[in-house]
Amino acid sequence: MSNANPLLDVSGLTKHFPIKGGFPIRRTVGAVQAVDGLDFSVAEGESLGLVGESGCGKSTTGRLITRLLEPTGGKISYRGKDITHAGRKQLAPIRSEIQMIFQDPYASLNPRQTVGKIISGPMEINGIEPTGGREKRVRELLEIVGLNPEHYNRFPHEFSGGQRQRIGVARALALEPKLIVADEPVSALDVSIQAQVVNLLQQVQKDLGIAFVFIAHDLAIVRHFSQRVAVMYLGKIVEIADRDDLYGNPRHPYTRALLSAVPEATADDVPARERILLKGDVPSPINPPSGCRFRTRCWKATDKCASEAPPLVQVEGNKPGHLTACHYPETDGTVPAPRLSKDPQAAA
Amino acid sequence: MTPPTPSAAAPLEVTDETVEKSITSPAPKATESRSPGQLAWRRFKRDRTGFTSACIVIFFFVIAITAPLIAKLYGKNPYTQYGQDAPIGTLLNDAGFPIKPNGGIDGDFWFGVEPSMGRDVFTFLLYGIRTSLMIATVTTILVTVIGVVVGITAGYLGGRTDYFVSRVIDIVLSFPSTLFFIAFTPVVYGLFYAADEEIPAWARGVCLIVLLTAFGWASIARLLRGQVLALREREFVEAAKVTGASPARIIFKELLPNLWTPILIQSTLALPAFVTAEAGLAFLGVGIQDPTPDWGVMIQRGAQFYTDDITFMIFPGVSMIIFVLAFNLLGDSVRDALDPKSKR
Ligand SMILES: Nc1ncnc2c1ncn2[C@@H]1O[C@H](COP(=O)(O)OP(=O)(O)OP(=O)(O)O)[C@@H](O)[C@H]1O
Ligand code: SF4
Ligand SMILES: [Mg+2]
Numbered sequence: 157m158s159n160a161n162p163l164l165d166v167s168g169l170t171k172h173f174p175i176k177g178g179f180p181i182r183r184t185v186g187a188v189q190a191v192d193g194l195d196f197s198v199a200e201g202e203s204l205g206l207v208g209e210s211g212c213g214k215s216t217t218g219r220l221i222t223r224l225l226e227p228t229g230g231k232i233s234y235r236g237k238d239i240t241h242a243g244r245k246q247l248a249p250i251r252s253e254i255q256m257i258f259q260d261p262y263a264s265l266n267p268r269q270t271v272g273k274i275i276s277g278p279m280e281i282n283g284i285e286p287t288g289g290r291e292k293r294v295r296e297l298l299e300i301v302g303l304n305p306e307h308y309n310r311f312p313h314e315f316s317g318g319q320r321q322r323i324g325v326a327r328a329l330a331l332e333p334k335l336i337v338a339d340e341p342v343s344a345l346d347v348s349i350q351a352q353v354v355n356l357l358q359q360v361q362k363d364l365g366i367a368f369v370f371i372a373h374d375l376a377i378v379r380h381f382s383q384r385v386a387v388m389y390l391g392k393i394v395e396i397a398d399r400d401d402l403y404g405n406p407r408h409p410y411t412r413a414l415l416s417a418v419p420e421a422t423a424d425d426v427p428a429r430e431r432i433l434l435k436g437d438v439p440s441p442i443n444p445p446s447g448c449r450f451r452t453r454c455w456k457a458t459d460k461c462a463s464e465a466p467p468l469v470q471v472e473g474n475k476p477g478h479l480t481a482c483h484y485p486e487t488d489g490t491v492p493a494p495r496l497s498k499d500p501q502a503a504a
Numbered sequence: 505m506t507p508p509t510p511s512a513a514a515p516l517e518v519t520d521e522t523v524e525k526s527i528t529s530p531a532p533k534a535t536e537s538r539s540p541g542q543l544a545w546r547r548f549k550r551d552r553t554g555f556t557s558a559c560i561v562i563f564f565f566v567i568a569i570t571a572p573l574i575a576k577l578y579g580k581n582p583y584t585q586y587g588q589d590a591p592i593g594t595l596l597n598d599a600g601f602p603i604k605p606n607g608g609i610d611g612d613f614w615f616g617v618e619p620s621m622g623r624d625v626f627t628f629l630l631y632g633i634r635t636s637l638m639i640a641t642v643t644t645i646l647v648t649v650i651g652v653v654v655g656i657t658a659g660y661l662g663g664r665t666d667y668f669v670s671r672v673i674d675i676v677l678s679f680p681s682t683l684f685f686i687a688f689t690p691v692v693y694g695l696f697y698a699a700d701e702e703i704p705a706w707a708r709g710v711c712l713i714v715l716l717t718a719f720g721w722a723s724i725a726r727l728l729r730g731q732v733l734a735l736r737e738r739e740f741v742e743a744a745k746v747t748g749a750s751p752a753r754i755i756f757k758e759l760l761p762n763l764w765t766p767i768l769i770q771s772t773l774a775l776p777a778f779v780t781a782e783a784g785l786a787f788l789g790v791g792i793q794d795p796t797p798d799w800g801v802m803i804q805r806g807a808q809f810y811t812d813d814i815t816f817m818i819f820p821g822v823s824m825i826i827f828v829l830a831f832n833l834l835g836d837s838v839r840d841a842l843d844p845k846s847k848r
Contacts, residue, residue, distance in 0.1 A: 224742050247748065265743075266744075281748050
């Protein structure tokens with residue numbers, strides 16, 4: 157689904173956090189390679205899922221796109237405009253178009269501000285005066301996200317986690333953005349409430365045509381939400397494909413492992429999928445393995461994997477737009493095909 | 505994952521239980537709401553110790569502010585040496601001690617007469633409290649302002665600025681400040697006044713305030729730096745940045761409202777400490793000096809006579825204990841009200 161004229165285009169995006177040490181003069185003694193050379197793009201109205209284990213650099217990627225962090229290298233362009241190192245003033249016109257929804261509904265709302273102030277803050281900062289006034293607009297937004305508009309004057313502590321996350325969604329919508337980066341928006345919520353919030357986001361995406369970068373740590377949630385999915389491991393994208401290709405024909409061993417961990421929600425007549433248990437921990441991003449970063453946990457690793465980093469390319473057997481970074485991609489025969497109902501929307 | 509239900513737009517969960525349920529009030533109406541500040545005020549009002557302490561503290565401040573008025577109504581001042589002006593044997597005896605029992609307390613001299621100098625204890629104490637509280641209050645305000653500005657700057661900017669400021673704070677906090685005061689105050693005076701010159705009381709006051717401030721700002725700055733460092737990483741600050749908020753807006757609209765609690769707690773605990781520090785310095789002879797009325801000066805005078813006339817020591821001593829105790833209890837109550845999780 158890659159577009160000739162994408163909304164957001166990221167190439168070679170890199171973020172290394174310096175590790176400082178030493179006394180009395182502090183100097184850089186190393187670097188956390190949180191994100192190391194990402195390439196992807198998001199088309200208008202498209203939802204890209206970004207999936208990976210904890211610590212693989214998903215949040216860092218989200219914060220780089222929203223320019224909360226300064227990239228170490230690479231390029232980010234929004235509507236063809238290079239925003240990689242744009243300052244606050246240069247970003248001002250774009251700020252209203254790229255918004256973020258945060259993981260922690262308790263930390264992402266200022267406890268000393270009323271809901272009204274929280275949601276109208278973005279409009280105030282950007283000098284937006286909607287017809288009928290900001291308060292009216294806030295009430296509208298509260299209604300859109302399924303909250304009582306009369307709760308305008310309440311404080312965040314008076315709401316539950318799910319309701320707070322809705323407030324966060326309303327704040328992100330206040331500026332009528334074109335792209336929303338949602339950093340694990342439901343991970344902190346109760347399973348029963350997760351579905352409601354995902355549903356809300358889905359509705360928002362459809363009704364308002366907003367593009368999403370949806371970050372999650374498992375493939376289950378993304379499946380209902382994203383047209384394209386990128387799988388990250390230790391700061392790199394290991395596989396990126398349209399949803400059906402990724403779930404139906406996963407080529408990277410890591411993607412297979414993640415998919416095998418997705419709880420089954422489909423019919424009983426399909427034979428149970430073999431569960432791949434990954435051994436060991438994710439290596440430290442301070443000192444990532446040479447060659448393929450997944451090789452310390454890959455059951456197919458060879459010497460080539462240790463010496464040569466596999467490029468992210470359309471390996472043989474992949475549909476266009478399906479890229480895999482592996483020297484020995486999986487084929488359908490090697491592991492049982494993961495189940496996928498014919499229509500994922502219906503499964504949802 | 506459970507399949508999403510189509511009822512996304514329906515309002516669902518009931519109000520969060522955390523704070524609201526513990527308060528005995530009918531279920532809040534949709535428009536009725538309480539800010540964290542209002543909740544703290546409610547908690548404070550129900551704290552009997554805190555409320556009593558607040559009344560005592562306010563009482564002290566009222567008498568300090570209205571001291572000249574009270575003295576006028578009472579008809580005496582703290583400077584006239586009534587005991588020496590009157591013929592010997594009417595107020596003070598040959599040895600300079602009050603003739604009447606209990607330090608000479610009577611209808612004219614409510615708190616008695618000062619031994620030897622023969623001043624009126626009541627007005628002297630009033631004016632003493634006035635001087636002490638003025639110095640302590642000004643110092644507290646300066647210390648708070650400087651500490652808040654430095655702490656927020658260091659915490660918000662981080663990096664080199666933070667490293668540098670933190671080392672300065674370390675040095676200031678590790679300084680033996682009392683020794684420094686004793687050794688250094690005469691030097692400061694020497695800079696501005698010749699050895700035989702009389703140092704005016706205001707100059708001593710200013711010098712005290714400057715020195716106490718110079719050593720007092722560091723602890724509040726360190727505390728706020730830590731708080732800002734933690735708050736800066738909170739997602740609501742990032743949320744503000746994503747919408748394009750300026751650093752000024754983030755500091756004043758997002759961070760500062762969350763810092764009033766530590767600021768208020770720190771300054772209510774700092775003020776009584778400055779009162780005692782100021783008195784201690786006066787006692788040691790480097791602060792305010794006789795004949796300027798001052799709590800510390802009074803205690804120093806009292807210490808000279810307490811074996812023969814305990815009454816003169818009791819008034820400044822007991823009043824100071826009451827004040828400092830009440831203020832510290834008030835500080836604790838303020839903290840409990842603002843920050844209920846930190847209850848001991
Ligand atoms: N400000 C920072 N300074 C130094 N290291 C950082 C910083 N932020 C993140 N890191 C490191 O970068 C790596 C990636 O972190 P990131 O938060 O992006 O992971 P994540 O994929 O979002 O994980 P999670 O699922 O737990 O949220 C981690 O090793 C983390 O320790
Ligand atoms: S490149 Fe080698 S180590 Fe990496 S995933 Fe493929 S087979 Fe495994
Ligand atoms: Mg994260």
